[in-house]
Amino acid sequence: MEETITKESKWKKEEEEEAKIQIYKYVFGFAEAAVIKCAIELKIANVIESHGRPTMTLSQLSTALNCSPPLLFRIMRFLTHRGIFREETTPENLIAYSQTPLSHMLINVAPLLLLENSPEIVASWHNLSAKLKNSYNNNENSDLVVPFEVAHGKDIWSYGARNPGFNRMFNEGLGCNARVITLPAILENCGDIFNGVESLVDVGGGNGTTLSVLVKAFPWMKGINFDLPNVVSTSEKYDGVEHVGGNMLDFVPKADAAFFM
Numbered sequence: 001m002e003e004t005i006t007k008e009s010k011w012k013k014e015e016e017e018e019a020k021i022q023i024y025k026y027v028f029g030f031a032e033a034a035v036i037k038c039a040i041e042l043k044i045a046n047v048i049e050s051h052g053r054p055t056m057t058l059s060q061l062s063t064a065l066n067c068s069p070p071l072l073f074r075i076m077r078f079l080t081h082r083g084i085f086r087e088e089t090t091p092e093n094l095i096a097y098s099q100t101p102l103s104h105m106l107i108n109v110a111p112l113l114l115l116e117n118s119p120e121i122v123a124s125w126h127n128l129s130a131k132l133k134n135s136y137n138n139n140e141n142s143d144l145v146v147p148f149e150v151a152h153g154k155d156i157w158s159y160g161a162r163n164p165g166f167n168r169m170f171n172e173g174l175g176c177n178a179r180v181i182t183l184p185a186i187l188e189n190c191g192d193i194f195n196g197v198e199s200l201v202d203v204g205g206g207n208g209t210t211l212s213v214l215v216k217a218f219p220w221m222k223g224i225n226f227d228l229p230n231v232v233s234t235s236e237k238y239d240g241v242e243h244v245g246g247n248m249l250d251f252v253p254k255a256d257a258a259f260f261m
């Protein structure tokens, strides 16, 4: 007689109990990003950092942020549990907070976190299944499905051209990624690729952050930041960097070397 594998015989009781706990990670998975965004918008890390003392009591922090202490305490408890800020008790028995390496990073990477957790980008992720539907057998049509376009009805560059707020957030977010994460790694590990390069065009260079860092590191180099007209027209000016607007499919300004990131 064929053996029937029942649910009970297949899974151990502990595994099922663990699954009941784990599933809540996914039910409330969004909360992690939402609380980080809340901390950035309130500028909690900036306020603690500029307080001038290593710790700041809950009462001082609540006053500085104009937030209800019990509400702020709950947000801080969520964050400190994850190593974002440290909770301490003062000699007067008051709750106080200090910075950790992770909470300090919130200050530097705030633009990137705000971009990736923006309603526009999150809406793309909510359309991820559209990308996979009917993609069996490498269906060519599924290659054309872009979750951002499903969510917003247009590609991300056209959307940015029509939405100055998103355009700015996008360029600041990627500029932050370049400044804090990518460029330090490039400069530390392979900076010598720029030796002898007198002019460099950054194709799709966004708001010019990358070139602004590179021309400082290699002062003999002239930078040409090439991006869509709506991007460069609102970008900050940097010494040693010329902004050129255009479509890379039509032309790319001439230089000793081209950089794509």
Ligand SMILES: C[S@@+](CC[C@H](N)C(=O)[O-])C[C@H]1O[C@@H](n2cnc3c(N)ncnc32)[C@H](O)[C@@H]1O
Pocket: 157, 174, 175, 177, 178, 203, 204, 205, 206, 207, 210, 226, 227, 228, 231, 246, 247, 248, 249, 260, 261
């Ligand atoms: C992924 S972002 C990279 C930005 C920047 N290089 C970085 O790494 O932070 C791509 C960039 O290409 C630009 N871009 C997209 N299509 C373009 C086109 N046809 N011509 C010129 N730039 C374009 C976008 O505006 C955007 O700034």
